[in-house]
Amino acid sequence: MILVTGGTGLIGSHLLFHLISNGNRVRSNYRTLESIEKVRKVFGYYTDNPSALIEQIDWVKADITDIGELDSLFDGVEQVYHCAALISFDPKDFKTLERTNVEGTANVVNLSLKNGIKKLCYVSSIAAIGPSTQGKEVTEENEWNQAKASVYGITKYDAELEVWRGSQEGLPIVIVNPGVVIGPGFWKSGSGTFFTYASKEKKYYIPGGTGFVTIKDVILAMIALMESNIKTERFILVNQNMTYKKLFQKIAPKLNVSPPTKVVSKFMIDFFWRWDWVRSNVLGKRRKLSKAVAKGLYHQERYSSDKIKSELGFSFGDMDESIAFCCSKFIEEM
Template identity: 40%
Template sequence: MILVTGGTGLTGSHLLFELTRKGHSVRAIKRNNSSIEFVTKVFSLYALNPKELLDRIEWVDADLLDYSSLLNATIGIETVYHAGALVSFNPKDAEAISETNIRGTANIVDACVHNHVKNLCHMSSIASLGEANEQGFIDESCIWTKNKGKSAYAKSKFFGEMEVWRGAEMGLRIIIVNPSIILGPGRWSTGSGQFFCKISKGLLFYTNGICGYIDVRDVVKAMILLNENPNIKNERFILNSENLSYKDIFLLIAKSLEKNPPRYQITPKMVSFCFPIIKLFGTLSGKEPTISRENLNSAFSKSYYSSEKIKKSVDLQLLPVSESVQFIGEIFRKGTL
């Protein structure tokens, strides 16, 4: 049997859909106060028979920080897809991010080992990777070498990966995927969903930064294909469709929403000048800035991610970013999710 963590999130819900669509019965973890309404809406978006597929899911109340609940959840499980994580760039959330993404992952690994789970497919992030190689690309060989200047989220994903590699040393077959920025419908207040939300309200600014993007549907298909290939063991894979500037991705999103794109470029010097003022006014108002200097600086970095390894390893044609954005934009306009 298969277990999915983070089943109520963007990636987790799509993972559940793809697994049930392929005929699998799945156990999924959720917190006892979490709703599965979003999952139901995701299934209804893609399937003519969403209830039939949803009935293949056994929901279990568990928490990544509650080891005993994970022990119960992993009984009788052969494969775990670990998509549960806390994503935040608010400095106030640094401790919670560390707890969830490092200790929570360690708990999953230990529960898997205790209950003799065979396979663990862990969703990490490009944030855990190192600097570009001599060709200017970041690939799987680019190893993290320093903590300085890294966000709390990036550190948590790197050290979370270390826990997964520990599992490999204890006999688990592991696969790690490092998706770039994941594009998917719904969850408009987090992740790339914020791009659609902000641009729909008239976002005016952009930076000259460059990053990678991939459709959530390709992320989950890649995870499943990698896990189903018995020849792949104890490896990591970057999942990335295209590298685009923020200006270009914002232009695509604006077009999909039938809105005007951001017009004004922000430079690093502007951030250096404005951040102390932002922090001062936040302190005076009793509110800390909701983003750190490290995260602001990352908006200007130009990172190019290589997807050569995944393309050679599985039979998967990655969706063009323009197609993904158009699909998501239409759903946003309709208010389906």
């Protein structure tokens, strides 16, 4: 039996589809029945009968922050893919992020140790990798710099520490640090917002750039690592380093719209995060752009995936193909 936490998210739902399609016995937690319907939608991108596969999953209602609810998830489990996480860049959400991402991961690690799990794969993020120095590509060895990290990045890094602690106590682990994951199904969050934004034929794009990876590559890399003898290692998963301008230039034509052509100036970014702070602290609105995130928009960070290529012989797929597929599904739904 394979356990997938966070199976109702972007990575988790695609992982579930791949595992079930290949004949594995799989269990996953969920919080609401509505979230399972999102998984059914994702499955529908790849099969004409998604319900048949959904029914093969052993669904258990459980929150990773509740150790009592989690305990039953581990009965008969041999492998764990820990994909569950909360994503937010609002500093006001730090305590909630800490509880879900750090304490929740500690719960998964502790129960994995208790139940003699053979191997755990933790899905972290490039947000938990230290920044580049002297313009060099970021690698797994970069020194962590909390002062330059978002609240999300801080909690993902602290969650990694819980996973490393588990490895020191005898739990075989691997960690993956994906870039921005390009995949269909969640158009109002994460990378899905790029497709939504582009579809509205907006005029402005943000400066800078980051590392991107397809959902297919993330899933294949995770499974290959779990089936290998590799353990106690972390791997950056980035297919292409791109500017946001370049990303929109790839997305827009496939949505039959024009890409944004005007860059948001540094002055406007500085003004907006300050105004956003005022809105949040005076009017009680949710933060849309924190100072840490704003500073990260000024330049393009570049990431190296040489480690997984050399140690696993992994080859990344076609980014343009994945973007085209996402665009086709977006058009069908919208």
